[in-house]
Amino acid sequence: MPDDTDRSEDSTPPRALLVVAAALALTLAAAAAVIGLVYGSEPEDERAGDGSALAVPGVPAPDADTQACGSVLDATPDRLPIDGDGDDTADRRELAEPAPPATTAWGLDDPIVLRCGVEQPGELAPDSPLRAVNGVEWLPVEGAGSHTWYAVDRGVYIALTVPDSAGTGPLQVMSETIDGTLDARPVEVE
Numbered sequence: 001m002p003d004d005t006d007r008s009e010d011s012t013p014p015r016a017l018l019v020v021a022a023a024l025a026l027t028l029a030a031a032a033a034v035i036g037l038v039y040g041s042e043p044e045d046e047r048a049g050d051g052s053a054l055a056v057p058g059v060p061a062p063d064a065d066t067q068a069c070g071s072v073l074d075a076t077p078d079r080l081p082i083d084g085d086g087d088d089t090a091d092r093r094e095l096a097e098p099a100p101p102a103t104t105a106w107g108l109d110d111p112i113v114l115r116c117g118v119e120q121p122g123e124l125a126p127d128s129p130l131r132a133v134n135g136v137e138w139l140p141v142e143g144a145g146s147h148t149w150y151a152v153d154r155g156v157y158i159a160l161t162v163p164d165s166a167g168t169g170p171l172q173v174m175s176e177t178i179d180g181t182l183d184a185r186p187v188e189v190e
Helices: 015-038 067-075 169-181
Strands: 079-081 089-093 103-106 112-118 131-133 136-142 146-151 157-163
Touching: 067 112, 067 169, 079 169, 131 169, 136 169, 146 169, 157 169
Parallel strands: none
Antiparallel strands: 079 089, 089 103, 103 112, 112 157, 131 136, 136 146, 146 157
């Protein structure tokens, strides 16, 4: 009958196996740390650009080079609230060259885009339903996944494209900015 007290060689794993297991554990821990540093998360309320310039397609903007558009762009904030109470914000994005004139944008995944000096929107008619927000008359135009709001009561037309995922913050702040920068005029349909 074999002696049960002499199992020291049979019950422990080989030394080489222990070294390989320890090396593998250290490698996995190091890989997890590197992934955490490289792909670390950013707070959800800090919707800023990822460092890359945002490509914004051009649209006809015959009045983009006017003093009015320069004044509006100079007055836009670097950080724009996404919701009505300002708890969630989006930072201004750098635009890829060639950037459309009199255009700026905020946010990362679904950017908010402001264009000044655009053409009169084709949807504007004498009986168009306008919405007054903080002293500015807006024409809302629904798009795929977004709304474009046209300020139609100023010396230039201004388009603000807001993703459906955003709240009322962009429209409220840009209304205040436009109303504080440009004088109102009667809405005219050409």
